[in-house]
Every structure is written in structure tokens, then in C-alpha cells.
Amino acid sequence: MRQAIVLQVNGRRHDVLARPSDTLSQVLREQLLLTGTKEGCGLGECGACSVLLDGRAVNSCLVLAVDAEGHEIVTIEGLGHRAAAAEGRPLDETLTPLQEAFVEHGAIHCGFCTPGMVVTATDYLENGQRHDREALMRAIEGNICRCTGYVTIVAAIEYAQAAVEAGA
């Protein structure tokens, strides 16, 4: 049994047929072919599947696709467009400053955790009540990276945070 739902993903409307049991991560990857969202465990333990749901990071493997209807979803593929739209720039393939910081700091090895890490850190930068090392670590606590030991990831996020603060 599938049902027709409408998902608002990366600023575009998608009509999809989903089973009641389909998770948002499954629909994003298998139907919308937005494979930037990774699924590392399907248990909500690794954060690789993080996407923004109304601006907040969620594990998309724990959200049912049918429940995502009526919400604004942004995946790793849509972060650049979202930033451009917010700043009134033309939509292009530009990376966000946070994504640039990940590249510059070598915070990406195999890259599998990277989309979830970037999405989660985006939420932290935009919505975090406090911006310090402890709060940052608390924010990405649910995102597992096995390749880096987190040092470069923390450095990248702090760099982007400093850039945000300098610009503010």
C-alpha cells in the first residue's frame, strides 16, 4: 500500500508515492535520488542521514516520509541554494562557508559522515543557544565519524563560526 504525499525538498515540490513504513531517508535516496544523504545505521545512532526539517537537524532514518509532509526539508544538496536564496543571490553550485571550511580543514576523509556532519553543524550555527567548544561538541555528539578523530571537523566548524561572528 502506497500513498501519495507531497514533499517540499530543497525548495522544490515533489510528489511521491510512499509506503507508510518508508523512512524519509529511504524516500530521499531511493525515490528522489538525493543520495548525498547517507544511511549509516538506520537506528538513529550515527547521524549520517541528518537533514534539516524546518531548519532543524533530524535523523531522516527515524522520520517517516508521510510525517515529513508539510515540512520544509533541506538535504546536503540543497544547502548552497538555501544560503543563496536567503542572501538573495542567484542559485548556483556555491558551497556554504561551512562546507568550504570542511574542505579547507581536511575535515573530510571517506566523506560518508560529512553530509550529516555539515547539516548538523548548520543547525548548530544557525540555532545554537551558545557557541562555544562544549556546545559545539554537544551538537555533533550524535554524529559519528570514524576517519578523522573529530579534530579537523571541530576546527572546521569553529572556523565557520568565527567567520559568521566576524560578519555579524
Place this chain on the structure above:
Amino acid sequence: MVVFRGAGGGGGGGAAAAPAAEALDAVVVEYEPLPALFDFDAALAEGATLLHDDAPGNIAGTLAFSKGDVDAAFAEPGAVVVEGTYTTQRVHQCYMEPMACLAEWSPDGRLIVHIGSMNTSGIRWMLANSLELPISKVRVVQPNVGGSFGSKVTNAGIYPAAAWLAKLAGRPVRIVYTREEEYFASRPRVNNRIWLKTAARRDGSLLAREVTLLSDVGAYVEMAAAMLEVMSHRSDSLYRIPNIRFDGRMVYTNRSPVGAYRGFGNPQMTFAYEEQLDRIARELDRDPLEFRLQNASRQGDVSVHGWELQSCGYPEALEIVRERSGWDRKRAERKPYRGLGVAGTIHEGDDRHSTGFAGSEATLEITEDGRVLVTSGEGEFGQGAHTTFAQIVAEELTIPLEDVTVRFPDTDISAYALGPWGSRITISGGNAVKFAAEAARNQLMEEAAILLDVREGNIALAGGRLFVEGDPARSASVAEVAHSALYRLSGGLIRTVGKEEPFTSMMNPEIQSNPCSAYSFAAQVAEVTVDPDTGQVRIDGIWTANDCGTVLNPLMADSQVEASVLQGIGFTFSEHMEYRRGHLREAGFLRTGTPNVFDMPPVDVQYTDTCDPYGPYGAKGVAELGQPPIPAVLAGAIEDAIGVRFTTLPITPEDIVRALATQARGRGLSVTEGVEAVES
């Protein structure tokens, strides 16, 4: 017969994607329970059921050898002799991307398999063999892979399964493990019990070492035999030690077979060896770091097994961590519940496991726009192999890094390759790429001479331009030269092959051999503070000094060491795979103790000033240096803090609280009084 959960017929035990899960409901399998053995004590017990008819006593294999005169060394008058038993647990590599593959058959009957692994040549051979196909009918392609840490080089059961199902279905078939399936069906680190005895003279020089080792290899041997070989003797070349005896047994159990994981047995053995060095140092009233320094191997040494250490920065590494950690000062000003530990390791670089070709081959093409395409079968899975290859080409041809593209392995295009394991990629693959780039530079110069009409004098290359020496105005860019080469009469694509072939001998601890092109070393110091009430260990700092020869990419090298250290911390304190009656009790990152960002302590990463004569630009492998010393260095620091040495991994807060209680009782004190006694 299903010999472990996750084998053949047992594979359906996990969750499958929705349509497959529905189909699975229609399949009814009846199992007849047979006696099963879930640990090596049960498997070795008298009268135990035999898991394989051809393996009496459930012994899957043995390895034993002796060098020097071990008995005489242990009997030497005045020798300090220590012994002990050490136990290490199974852990999963926890690469983030689960095992995956996509198999399809082309209309002309070829099998094409995309693998989430990094051993294309080996998997092609395995697929051809198991499906009885000519090898040329199989094409294996490797895209970007989400981590491996060794494991994915071996775990290949899903590839023939997908190929076979694709044949039956007449459709492409994809298999992706769930995280739960990862835990019970893939190939985790082997668990060991190690009995060890070490002797030293009163002057501190190491005399002898004797090891008896058990490996729980699970239902099949697979990689465990090679692992036993490595465990049997790798660490023997870290220190000068003349007498060695090893007796190792692999034991069958009804658990999953085991696979490679960063260090390949090295962390387990280092955990045991380094504890005994601490103990001997204490008995001799010596500083444990100084004691290691006295015995450390040095450049030019030929070890007890015949390993030729053409470069060895281990003594320097010990000096670096001593200096950086403030070792001498901190040891002088002791504080309650704070402790320091030190440990070291030696690791292979490209060790030889076959008598045939054990090198690497790369091809390089320069397109007419001056860009370079590198083809190598040595895969990238996040460790940075392709960045390193691109850097080497950019260096040799003096062109920007962005102008170099490294292809992912594809057996239709790339040459036979052993694949990335054993820290061999920079040394072996890197040299192959370097040789190809050197040949391309020579071709560019010849072509430039034609283009620039130079009959005398030399062509030089700098900043991406070829010019006449002494007359730099006569010059052409790499792109112009490549373009000219391709389109001139009798010209052609600039295309070169680089082939690296090491001068090593087959790894064989029973005789003398020199299996590696280069050997890497590391020393570490850790400082911890133990909370006696909760048993929590806070790691105040870890100082590492790594001898990976010339560091080609500091950013990536640092990160490799940091990640490897964190995996070691997980192995020491939290990671486990707990079985009950053959079933994993817990599967998943959290429940098996995978470290998160809060588990990463401050880690200082330094390098020795070493230049290896064989590796490209003097480089050696770095990826496996961080993890092996960690369990030993942390257990040593804990012992220094509370006076209890843990010889079983993982070391949990409960273990520490319990040990402190026992310690207090031994002194006739309550736990609180014991704590107060230490604090005062």
C-alpha cells in the same frame, strides 16, 4: 549446515529492505539445532563437538617457531623474568558505510560488479573462480568507498551472492548490509588470549620473549592465518631482542570469521609486550621510557627475524614524546590518581605475502589540454591515496594539483593491484605513480625539444613550462607540448607506465626474511586522571611521535594518526561485541561503544626527522601507527595512577572501581579509606 549467524542460509536473519523482507516472509527454513561452541575454552575442551571434520580439537591451524636459545636466556643467572596473560576482545571496524555491491550482467554475458570495497583485482579473481567464469568476463569497479580500516579488503561473500541473484533475476541486484548485519555477518577484529614471558638482564638489555597465543577465528580461517603470522613476530623488531619463541593456535568457534583491522594483530600484541616492559623497568628501578630507549632498534639494524631497518626513527620518537609530554617533570611531581604511560610500535609498509608480483603499477596520460589522468588499481576509501598520488604527479610535472585526476579502480582499465592494506599505498602505489610521472616528464622533454626545435642544449621543466636551459624565452606549456605531441606527424598521446617492484622476501617468521619495503615506528605517552569514585578515566593528553619518513601531506597524516588514536581509545575502554549463546547481544554504534566527539582527548601529533631510502621522497606508511600503542599506553598510565594493571580489554569504569575496592581490602581499608590514603 549453518556454522555461524550470518553464514549462507543464516544471512536472512537480519532485516532486509521492504520488498525483500516481504519475500523473505514467504520462505520457511527449518533448522535442526546442533551443539555449538562460542568461545575458545568451550572449543578446546575435552570431548568438544568438532566444527570441521578435518580439524581435530577444533584447532584451525598452528604456527610455532623458535630463534636463539630461549631456555638458556630465561635461565641466565640474575635475569629478571616476568610473565602474564592478556585478553583482548572482538571489535568491529565500524566503517560508516555498510558493505554494499551492485551486480549486473551485460548483454554479451559479462559480469559487472560495483563494489563498496577496495580490492578490485582480488574480488575479480574470486568472482571468476566461484562463478566459473573466464577472468576477462568479470569487470569489477570501485567507486568512492565510505571507510574500511582494513576490513573491506577481505569481506567478499556478498559479491558472488549478488552476481548469482542477478543471473537468476535477469536484473541488476544490489546488496547492502544493515548495520545489524554488519555486526554478525562481516569480519571483525580477532579476539585473543596471549600468554607472555619476557626476560631482561640486570643491565636492562632484553634477553628473551616467549609467547603462547590463542586466536578465536570463528567458523572459517580466512584472514586469520595471515594475522597469526603477523602477531607472531612483527613486534619483535621494535626492540633488540635475540631470543624468541612463539606457539600460536587458531581455534574454530561458531562465530563469524575475522578480518583485517588497522594494525592487523599489532594492537593486541603491543598491549601484552609493552606491559611486560613496564614491569621489568619497575623491577630494575628504571624509568620505563629510558628502558625502552636502551633497547630500541636503530637505523641499520637487522632484527632477530632478518628485518632490515633501513630507516628507524624509534629512538628519536621516544625522545620527542618525552620532551613534548613533559615526561621527566611530571614523573618527578607525582599527583594522586594521575598517571603517565609510554609505549611504542613498529608497523609494516607493504609486507610481502606472495612470491609473485607484489608491487604496483600505474599509468599516466597527459591530455592535449595539459591535464593528467592517473590510473591505478590501488583504491581510495577515505585514507587519501588519490590525493597523495595527485600530489606526487603535481610535484614531478610542476603542475597544479587541480590538473591531476586519479581514476577509481576498474579492472577493465587499471592494472592488477594488490589493493590498499598493510600501509602499502604510499610506498608501493606512490612509487609506481612517481615512476610513471618521471617517465612522462622525460617524454615531455623529448616532445618539447621537437616543438621548440632544440637540437642542442637541454630542456628544463619548472612551473608547468618546458624551456630551453639558458634561453627561457624559448618555452612551451605542458599543454602546448602535450598538444603538439598528440597531433604532430607520427606523434601520439603522452602515456607512461610506472612499475614498482619491491626487493622484499616472503614474510615467514620461521626463517629469516625481510618482508617489508620500509618499516614505520611510533612512540606515545599518555597522561590520565582516574576518578576513584566512578572509575572514569580522563585522558589529559596523548603525545605521539611518528616515524612515517617524509610527511607528504601533513594535514592528512595528522588526521590519520588522530583517528587511529581514537579507535585505539575505543578498543581500550568501550568497544566490544558481546555474545550470548552465539548471538550478538548488541549491535549498533552506541551499544558497542563507538567513540563520539567527547571521547577524543587532546592529541599531540609529531613526526621524527626520518627519510626512508625506498619510499617516494623518503615517505613510509602512517595510517596504522596511531592505534597499536594506545591500549598499552593507557593501561600503563592507569597503572601509574592507581597501582593496578589491567590485562583484559576493554577496561571499564566498573573494572576500575572493583580493582580499587580489592586493593583497599588488601590493605584492610574500606574503599573510602583507601581513596583517602592515596590522596594523603
